[in-house]
Amino acid sequence: MEVTFLVDVNAVKLARWLRLLGYDAKVVSGADDNRLIALALKEGRVLLTRDTQIMLRRIVTIGKLKALLVQVDDPKLQLNQVVTAMGLSFNYGPFTRCLECNQPLVILSKEDAQGLVPPYVFTTQTEFKQCSACKRIYWRGTHWQNMNREIEQLKAETGL
Numbered sequence: 001m002e003v004t005f006l007v008d009v010n011a012v013k014l015a016r017w018l019r020l021l022g023y024d025a026k027v028v029s030g031a032d033d034n035r036l037i038a039l040a041l042k043e044g045r046v047l048l049t050r051d052t053q054i055m056l057r058r059i060v061t062i063g064k065l066k067a068l069l070v071q072v073d074d075p076k077l078q079l080n081q082v083v084t085a086m087g088l089s090f091n092y093g094p095f096t097r098c099l100e101c102n103q104p105l106v107i108l109s110k111e112d113a114q115g116l117v118p119p120y121v122f123t124t125q126t127e128f129k130q131c132s133a134c135k136r137i138y139w140r141g142t143h144w145q146n147m148n149r150e151i152e153q154l155k156a157e158t159g160l
């Protein structure tokens, strides 16, 4: 079964990095601990949090709710911790999930991308994807490359 996550707002940047790898990492803003726990249980998500109080809850200590305490500040190191602890893969499904809203991306034909992306991007890129929810368009541009360079670096450091 595919592992999915519920990321506490105190580790929101971690969610973006997990999405970059292709993992389903949901963030709910404005939810108190009880609601977070209920949602993670209902949807079968692993709760990722920096809140030590949640980790002391009985539902976590008896193992009914799987939760991981995120121990560092740097989102990249947080990602590293989660990948290692959960046995994830850096090659899971890159370029498949919207970094902003966690929805799967769908392929957008080059024809359909015309007029929706800057002309320079249109002529230099061949592959476009679009978020089905927020309609944001993704291509393998500078930002994406930068994030992936950091993933490559993490891979090299961890040997995973």
Ligand SMILES: [Zn+2]
Pocket (backbone or CB within 6 Å): 098, 099, 100, 101, 102, 103, 131, 132, 133, 134, 135, 136
């Ligand atoms: Zn989106």
